[in-house]
Amino acid sequence: xxxxxxxxxxxxxxxxxxxxxxxxxxxxxxxxxxxxxxxxxxxxxxxxxxxxxxxxxxxxxxxxxxxxxxxxxxxxxxxxxxxxxxxxxxxxxxxxxxxxxxxxxxxxxxxxxxxxxxxxxxxxxxxxxxxxxxxxxxxxxxxxxxxxxxxxxx
Amino acid sequence: xxxxxxxxxxxxxxxxxxxxxxxxxxxxxxxxxxxxxxxxxxxxxxxxxxxxxxxxxxxxxxxxxxxxxxxxxxxxxxxxxxxxxxxxxxxxxxxxxxxxxxxxxxxxxxxxxxxxxxxxxxxxxxxxxxxxxxxxxxxx
Ligand SMILES: [Fe+2]
Numbered sequence: 001x002x003x004x005x006x007x008x009x010x011x012x013x014x015x016x017x018x019x020x021x022x023x024x025x026x027x028x029x030x031x032x033x034x035x036x037x038x039x040x041x042x043x044x045x046x047x048x049x050x051x052x053x054x055x056x057x058x059x060x061x062x063x064x065x066x067x068x069x070x071x072x073x074x075x076x077x078x079x080x081x082x083x084x085x086x087x088x089x090x091x092x093x094x095x096x097x098x099x100x101x102x103x104x105x106x107x108x109x110x111x112x113x114x115x116x117x118x119x120x121x122x123x124x125x126x127x128x129x130x131x132x133x134x135x136x137x138x139x140x141x142x143x144x145x146x147x148x149x150x151x152x153x154x
Numbered sequence: 155x156x157x158x159x160x161x162x163x164x165x166x167x168x169x170x171x172x173x174x175x176x177x178x179x180x181x182x183x184x185x186x187x188x189x190x191x192x193x194x195x196x197x198x199x200x201x202x203x204x205x206x207x208x209x210x211x212x213x214x215x216x217x218x219x220x221x222x223x224x225x226x227x228x229x230x231x232x233x234x235x236x237x238x239x240x241x242x243x244x245x246x247x248x249x250x251x252x253x254x255x256x257x258x259x260x261x262x263x264x265x266x267x268x269x270x271x272x273x274x275x276x277x278x279x280x281x282x283x284x285x286x287x288x289x290x291x292x293x294x
Contacts, residue, residue: 019276020269073268074183075156083258084187087265095273 003134005100005149009057012099013138013147016092021072023140031135031146042066043086045093048114053104055130055151058119059093065143072142090116155180155268161275163283168220171213172275178206179271186264192257199260207243214240217279226282235278239270 010028017023043061061069067078069092070085078085097113104111132151137144157176162169182202188195214236221229246263253259 016273020272070265070268073155073272075180076183076187083261084265087262088269089265091266091269091273095269 003132003149003151004153005053005057005132005151006134006136008100008103009096009147009149010136010138012096012103013145016096016099017138017140020092020095021069021142023142025141027139029137029139031137031148041081043081043089044119045090046117046119047093047097048117049097049101049111049151050114051111052109053111053151053153055132055149057093057097057150058148059089059096060146060148061089062143062145065140065145068142086118090118155183155272158276161279163279164286165220165283168217168279171216172279175206175209175213175271175275178202178209179267182206183264183268186260196255196257200255203247203260207247210243211240217282221282224282224286226285228281228285232278232282235274239274243267 014026017026041063043059043063043066045059045061046056047059048056063081066081066085066089070076070078070088073088094113094116101111101113130150130152132149132153134149136147136149138147155176157173161172163172182199182205185195185198185202218229218233218236221232226232246259250256250259250263
């Protein structure tokens with residue numbers, strides 16, 4: 001089971017984190033159910049994918065990691081997840097996903113993304129069966145971000 | 155918002171404008187994030203918002219002029235990114251006025267703007283500098 005978007009999403013996330021947040025020590029590992037911690041509250045952002053590939057990617061940003069990211073960008077302290085923080089992370093998810101779509105278009109795969117959608121729950125439950133459902137944990141010096149890539153190649 | 159020297163393109167006018175833009179957005183975010191009650195800071199928020207809005211337009215215009223001068227091949231695509239942002243800012247501003255200066259909308263707007271601007275300057279605008287340095291547009 002080789003999700004064709006796993007590597008592009010990892011590469012794009014790594015590049016964006018490096019460029020925007022100066023994080024250079026970034027690695028990935030497949031996300032197993034046991035890795036999903038329920039204790040820490042998270043910001044969950046869904047980005048729909050339409051076109052040659054159909055599906056969605058869901059980003060899970062833990063609270064502390066989120067606050068640290070916004071602090072790096074703004075130079076200001078943040079203590080709670082609020083509209084500002086959520087919106088900034090939604091834009092980061094949008095940028096990463098947009099970069100993946102640009103990479104795909106070079107390979108003549110034509111896809112578009114939908115606007116970021118904030119989920120209240122973790123949002124991992126899908127009623128439809130998808131061809132690919134993979135989870136990835138991206139580890140950085142300020143914590144890890146989980147991505148779920150859910151996809152049909154038609 | 156933190157300016158970094160690695161954002162520099164090596165074009166004095168554009169680099170100065172980028173730094174000024176960072177300062178204006180920082181001022182805006184700082185006022186927006188202060189702990190004073192909304193009623194007491196809304197006026198200052200609106201003032202910094204207007205400064206920043208005008209400055210974005212001026213800066214995009216000058217940057218496009220520069221790209222045209224050097225024959226930047228991705229000019230049209232870059233201009234579209236600018237236009238989309240100007241359109242988004244205008245839409246938010248008019249909704250903000252219509253809704254009677256709603257704080258939530260401004261917080262959402264500022265968060266997105268912060269991330270958008272850092273990425274744009276650190277990534278999209280750097281492609282222009284790469285073109286000047288190497289004479290080619292590089293794919294990521
Ligand atoms: Fe630009």
